Amino acid sequence: MKVLVCISNVPDTTTRIKFAEGNASIDTTGIQWVINPWDELSLTRALELKDDPGTGVKSVTIAHVGPASAEPTLRKALAIGADEAVRVNAESSDAYFVAAQIAEVIRKEQFDIILCGIESSDYNGSVVGGMISEFLGIPSVSAVSGLKIENGNAVINREIDGGKEVVTIPLPFVAIVQKGIAKEPRIASMRGIMLARTKPIRTFEPVSVEPLTQIISFEKPAPRSACKFVDAENPAQLIDLLMNEAKVI
Amino acid sequence: MSVLVYTENWDGKFKKLSYELVSYASGVAKMLNSSVTALSIGKVEEAELKRLGDYGAARILSVDNEILASLDNQTYANVIAEVAGKENASVIIISNNNTGKAVAPRLSVKLKAGVGSGVSRLPLSVNPFTLYKRTYSGNAFAHVIIKSDVKILTIAQNSFDLIETANNAAVEKINVSVDNSQVKTKVQNIQKQTGKILLTDADIVVSGGRGMKSPDNWSTLVELASALGGATACSRPVSDEGWRPHEEHTGQTGKIIAPNLYIAVGISGATQHLAGISSSKYIVAINTDKDAPIFESAQYGIVGDAMKVLPKLVSAVKEFKK
Numbered sequence: 282m283k284v285l286v287c288i289s290n291v292p293d294t295t296t297r298i299k300f301a302e303g304n305a306s307i308d309t310t311g312i313q314w315v316i317n318p319w320d321e322l323s324l325t326r327a328l329e330l331k332d333d334p335g336t337g338v339k340s341v342t343i344a345h346v347g348p349a350s351a352e353p354t355l356r357k358a359l360a361i362g363a364d365e366a367v368r369v370n371a372e373s374s375d376a377y378f379v380a381a382q383i384a385e386v387i388r389k390e391q392f393d394i395i396l397c398g399i400e401s402s403d404y405n406g407s408v409v410g411g412m413i414s415e416f417l418g419i420p421s422v423s424a425v426s427g428l429k430i431e432n433g434n435a436v437i438n439r440e441i442d443g444g445k446e447v448v449t450i451p452l453p454f455v456a457i458v459q460k461g462i463a464k465e466p467r468i469a470s471m472r473g474i475m476l477a478r479t480k481p482i483r484t485f486e487p488v489s490v491e492p493l494t495q496i497i498s499f500e501k502p503a504p505r506s507a508c509k510f511v512d513a514e515n516p517a518q519l520i521d522l523l524m525n526e527a528k529v530i
Numbered sequence: 531m532s533v534l535v536y537t538e539n540w541d542g543k544f545k546k547l548s549y550e551l552v553s554y555a556s557g558v559a560k561m562l563n564s565s566v567t568a569l570s571i572g573k574v575e576e577a578e579l580k581r582l583g584d585y586g587a588a589r590i591l592s593v594d595n596e597i598l599a600s601l602d603n604q605t606y607a608n609v610i611a612e613v614a615g616k617e618n619a620s621v622i623i624i625s626n627n628n629t630g631k632a633v634a635p636r637l638s639v640k641l642k643a644g645v646g647s648g649v650s651r652l653p654l655s656v657n658p659f660t661l662y663k664r665t666y667s668g669n670a671f672a673h674v675i676i677k678s679d680v681k682i683l684t685i686a687q688n689s690f691d692l693i694e695t696a697n698n699a700a701v702e703k704i705n706v707s708v709d710n711s712q713v714k715t716k717v718q719n720i721q722k723q724t725g726k727i728l729l730t731d732a733d734i735v736v737s738g739g740r741g742m743k744s745p746d747n748w749s750t751l752v753e754l755a756s757a758l759g760g761a762t763a764c765s766r767p768v769s770d771e772g773w774r775p776h777e778e779h780t781g782q783t784g785k786i787i788a789p790n791l792y793i794a795v796g797i798s799g800a801t802q803h804l805a806g807i808s809s810s811k812y813i814v815a816i817n818t819d820k821d822a823p824i825f826e827s828a829q830y831g832i833v834g835d836a837m838k839v840l841p842k843l844v845s846a847v848k849e850f851k852k
């Protein structure tokens with residue numbers, strides 16, 4: 282059984298976002314790039330499945346759409362334990378474009394389980410995983426917080442609006458994962474870092490796909506008014522302000 | 531041409547969220563000189579369906595089919611695509627909740643329609659079709675153009691006010707082509723959250739962080755939430771420690787919420803926490819450390835010990851509510 286984990290390369294989650302001249306893009310100077318937090322968790326779960334001989338998972342591949350500058354992030358994922366990486370050599374112009382590229386990789390190489398994060402922390406789109414599944418015409422399950430393989434079948438915990446479900450689904454499928462899929466992201470060991478140096482990163486050229494969306498500019502969130510402090514000895518004043526000034530209770 | 535809005539129901543009832551979506555759809559329809567068609571899937575009484583008209587739906591289509599009782603992403607996308615085609619929809623509106631995130635991307639590929647997700651305002655323009663959406667986990671907002679003929683928007687919950695526009699819409703029961711063999715997701719077990727206000731639906735949220743010190747200290751926090759008619763939440767370390775259930779974790783890697791009021795108790799205000807709550811209309815912080823970063827995002831603050839402040843707040847709320 283082969284698992285594919287989609288990896289997005291994003292600014293570290295503590296980054297103070299600044300815009301480049303004209304606000305049409307992000308100023309990337311000084312940004313630390315990391316594996317998207319959910320992708321790190323998917324990768325961890327994929328490796329746990331591979332470690333368990335009962336699951337039949339034999340290999341974990343990572344896939345990324347982006348320029349060569351993302352390779353340090355891919356090496357990090359290889360150091361954590363992925364067997365190999367595939368990079369589609371193109372700017373990730375929009376989610377539709379990215380999903381179409383990854384779907385093409387899957388068509389060529391055939392995977393049984395495809396894992397994507399519920400969103401990337403930069404674009405917050407929540408669509409790539411679902412799009413891949415539709416390009417391939419295979420099932421998808423979203424908001425996945427648990428994934429097990431039992432007798433060759435996938436048993437999945439998912440969150441629905443207002444509850445939780447356990448579902449089963451035939452392979453191959455795309456699981457769009459969120460919190461709970463793995464406890465803590467696995468970190469690279471010294472040995473892992475050594476091994477990653479010689480693991481393959483194969484490069485694919487993109488297929489021609491017209492993006493459907495385009496970012497034209499960015500703006501900062503509206504500033505908030507300064508904090509009004511209330512004396513700790515008199516919290517009733519806070520309730521008064523919330524009722525009569527903010528009018529929210 | 532029409533604006534199609536998918537309105538989810540919960541045990542046959544719509545929620546504020548459903549009416550927000552219809553209100554939003556009416557706003558878009560007005561900009562396009564078009565009209566709103568609402569689609570409901572599941573068993574919903576006629577009187578309940580008609581309520582969608584109060585927020586501007588001109589037509590209400592109801593699909594009631596046993597096969598659609600649980601969510602199979604592929605089947606739902608097929609149904610919505612079929613209706614969108616018949617209705618000649620140019621814009622499709624869905625919630626940015628779990629169902630919306632499961633269905634919208636499949637629908638996008640099926641219809642070759644660009645998606646704007648997590649949209650929190652009406653389009654900035656309809657020609658070109660330009661959206662305002664959250665990016666960088668709330669640290670930036672982007673203007674995004676959708677270039678395809680059909681557009682799909684997923685709307686952030688609690689970000690759009692209800693607009694009542696009396697409209698005596700007719701309910702039409704319609705049939706769609708589905709068969710059981712298409713359904714690949716088989717539900718083995720369901721655990722519904724009942725009796726409690728869902729965190730994502732709540733107008734008021736009281737949230738505790740590591741500053742609460744121990745799970746044993748949560749009773750006054752829960753009491754404050756219930757006195758205010760709100761829900762409870764927590765920071766990530768609190769759910770990681772198992773002090774509170776995972777469903778309560780808000781932030782970058784947890785739930786993203788936008789209540790009218792978010793009260794952060796013993797929470798430092800790390801960027802990853804703010805990523806989940808920065809769209810709240812008002813943030814209140816209670817923290818012993820006057821330099822805690824949470825105060826930079828808060829409109830009201832109390833510098834003090836949560837254990838002493840919370841009981842006083844509970845009695846104050848009870849007093850005011852009398």
Ligand SMILES: Cc1cc2nc3c(=O)[nH]c(=O)nc-3n(C[C@H](O)[C@H](O)[C@H](O)COP(=O)(O)OP(=O)(O)OC[C@H]3O[C@@H](n4cnc5c(N)ncnc54)[C@H](O)[C@@H]3O)c2cc1C
Binds near residue numbers: 822835
């Ligand atoms: C990739 C990534 C993703 C993350 N995602 C999330 C996320 O989704 N959500 C999230 O919350 N965090 C997330 N984090 C963690 C985040 O960085 C912070 O560590 C976390 O938010 C801190 O939680 P806290 O505020 O409860 O605890 P702390 O930072 O320890 O703060 C506790 C606060 O309580 C105050 N305090 C102490 N005693 C009292 C008292 N008696 N009364 C009142 N106040 C008191 C202290 O002054 C302090 O400000 C993420 C981190 C990473 C790296």
